[in-house]
Amino acid sequence: MTPVMAFALVGALGVGSQWLAWRLRMPAIVLMLLAGLMVGPVLGFFDPVRDIGPLMGPMISIAVAIILFEGGLTLNLHSLADAAKGVRRLVIVGAPVGWVASALSLHYVAGLGWPASWVFGGIMIVTGPTVIAPLLRSARLKRRPAALLQWEAIVNDPVGALAAVLAFEVVIVMNAATTPGHAAQELIIGIGFAAIVGAAAGWGIAQGFRRALVPEYMKVPVLFAVLLGAFALSDAVLHESGLLAVTVMGLWIANADLPSYVELRRFKEHATILLVSGVFILLAASMKLETLAMLDWRAAAFVACVILVARPLTVLLSLAFTGLPVREKLLVAFTGPRGVVLVAVAGLFGERLAAIGITDGAQIAPLAFALVAATVVLHGFTLTPLARALGLTGGEVSGVVLLGGSRWSLGLAQALQKIEVPVLIADRNRSHLRHAREAGVPTFYGDILSEGAEHHLEMAPYGMIIAATDNDAYNTLVATDLAPEFGRDNVHQVKRPGQGIARHALPPSLGGQAIGGDEGFAELDRKMRAGWQFRTPKISEEFTLTHWREMNPEAVLLGRLTPSGDLSFVADDPELKLPHDSTLITMVPPEPPTQD
Numbered sequence: 001m002t003p004v005m006a007f008a009l010v011g012a013l014g015v016g017s018q019w020l021a022w023r024l025r026m027p028a029i030v031l032m033l034l035a036g037l038m039v040g041p042v043l044g045f046f047d048p049v050r051d052i053g054p055l056m057g058p059m060i061s062i063a064v065a066i067i068l069f070e071g072g073l074t075l076n077l078h079s080l081a082d083a084a085k086g087v088r089r090l091v092i093v094g095a096p097v098g099w100v101a102s103a104l105s106l107h108y109v110a111g112l113g114w115p116a117s118w119v120f121g122g123i124m125i126v127t128g129p130t131v132i133a134p135l136l137r138s139a140r141l142k143r144r145p146a147a148l149l150q151w152e153a154i155v156n157d158p159v160g161a162l163a164a165v166l167a168f169e170v171v172i173v174m175n176a177a178t179t180p181g182h183a184a185q186e187l188i189i190g191i192g193f194a195a196i197v198g199a200a201a202g203w204g205i206a207q208g209f210r211r212a213l214v215p216e217y218m219k220v221p222v223l224f225a226v227l228l229g230a231f232a233l234s235d236a237v238l239h240e241s242g243l244l245a246v247t248v249m250g251l252w253i254a255n256a257d258l259p260s261y262v263e264l265r266r267f268k269e270h271a272t273i274l275l276v277s278g279v280f281i282l283l284a285a286s287m288k289l290e291t292l293a294m295l296d297w298r299a300a301a302f303v304a305c306v307i308l309v310a311r312p313l314t315v316l317l318s319l320a321f322t323g324l325p326v327r328e329k330l331l332v333a334f335t336g337p338r339g340v341v342l343v344a345v346a347g348l349f350g351e352r353l354a355a356i357g358i359t360d361g362a363q364i365a366p367l368a369f370a371l372v373a374a375t376v377v378l379h380g381f382t383l384t385p386l387a388r389a390l391g392l393t394g395g396e397v398s399g400v401v402l403l404g405g406s407r408w409s410l411g412l413a414q415a416l417q418k419i420e421v422p423v424l425i426a427d428r429n430r431s432h433l434r435h436a437r438e439a440g441v442p443t444f445y446g447d448i449l450s451e452g453a454e455h456h457l458e459m460a461p462y463g464m465i466i467a468a469t470d471n472d473a474y475n476t477l478v479a480t481d482l483a484p485e486f487g488r489d490n491v492h493q494v495k496r497p498g499q500g501i502a503r504h505a506l507p508p509s510l511g512g513q514a515i516g517g518d519e520g521f522a523e524l525d526r527k528m529r530a531g532w533q534f535r536t537p538k539i540s541e542e543f544t545l546t547h548w549r550e551m552n553p554e555a556v557l558l559g560r561l562t563p564s565g566d567l568s569f570v571a572d573d574p575e576l577k578l579p580h581d582s583t584l585i586t587m588v589p590p591e592p593p594t595q596d
Helices: 003-024 028-042 053-073 077-082 085-092 094-110 114-123 129-139 143-176 180-210 216-237 242-254 261-286 297-318 326-333 340-355 359-389 407-418 430-438 451-456 472-486 521-529 545-551
Strands: 399-403 423-427 443-445 462-467 491-495 513-520 533-535 556-561 567-569 583-588
Touching (some): 003 261, 028 261, 028 359, 053 242, 053 340, 085 094, 085 143, 085 297, 094 143, 094 297, 094 359, 114 340, 114 359, 129 143, 129 359, 143 180, 143 242, 143 340, 180 216, 180 242, 216 242, 261 340, 297 326, 297 359, 340 359, 407 423, 407 430, 407 583, 423 430, 430 443, 462 472, 513 521, 513 556
Parallel strands (some): 399 423, 399 462, 423 443, 491 513
Antiparallel strands (some): 533 583, 556 567
């Protein structure tokens, strides 16, 4: 196989596994693991060392550097300061306790030596932000336990990488130096230089972007060039210290309050998905059958010790005396899925440790694969039942956030409440929410895009956004900004005036899916004033959608709720097919007055 075909195969397997996992609603990491092992050690069809050659090592190093940079880019210290005390305790107390507990498990249960245990133990602090997010969406946890798990994953991602890098630098220097004094000198110089290089690169990017020294279309290329330069420069002074430099660079940029920070972070997230997929496939395909054979009873005992002892001990010690309910502590304690970042970093460090003569390094990669596969599968199937048993779920049906406290929004919210769909009406004008509060509909006063909404609004029960204010530009802004988070199919807005005219039409990348038929906010509000109402009829084999249309020729079909709890807002297409026992969400005109 040529290198070009190998790159194409890695891309197809990585992205294809993630797409298939999305279709099957399975953890992507499980399918990527199976795909990499199948084409690699099982079938022998793809061997990265043989088919890619000496470039594979530097490629993985650069990919891991970019992954760690993106991890540092997620750590905003202002957001951490605003987070709940429990989150801070999980980071400040939980990270070192988890490091020690993981290292002890690796040494005494898995049988690794202390150098490999401390390095791998640092990586195990990471709980997998790319894994926990889809689990939280599917489980629909209440806000506080969801925030604890989400923020712990986000913040500990760079913290765990940083701990592993520091431990790795200590191991390298201690093995290369001639005396303890020489080792300490090399370590201080290397780590200090890496921190200075990373901070200088982050400061330079922040200043250049803030002063408009870099045009908008070149910001991402310049960012990548500086990232690679900082990695290479630091790595030349102390081997693998470049990983520390890029992590510090990401931390600096994350806290520089750049106007283009969100765009940069989103692009980096997309790049990281590709890189994580590629690295995971490469590492899985590089595994040897004899290496996998190392996973004996000690590996199983190690995984059980991490899940049942190390993780609960870390969380319970961290959250002690915080005043959190016991059931929330238990849920967080027994939920700690590890992700592909752990596998990518562990695989790289394991190879480096083995290269400098620490034979235990060869066991790190298979142990990482075993831990990730076990935790993802276990928590993927147990989080929702466990949360439901503890009474910490936000509801079976995905809820809806309505922007704008108009008559139309209130009517739709009340109709959704009747069919037991969680709803929330948000508005920047307090007076617009008065009728919703009087009707008992949950409300949020403020901007849905504000930091206050991000940190204090319980969004876990809600999977859809409907922007229905009288400001079409604001509706488009909200729909565009929240589309990456909720998914473009789950973000809707009322029709914009002139949407079908070329000079007023916006690109498909802006705004959300249309709702309310061909009528904008003014027409929908006029109908509500004229007496139109929302109805939620149920169709069956006897009373089909066709029968409903015949009985209500002027009604507007907005959405439907299937018996399985799948809510969607759809256009009134004549070809639309709905399963029996679905509930329709409709607007019907007022009934004509009866003749006496």
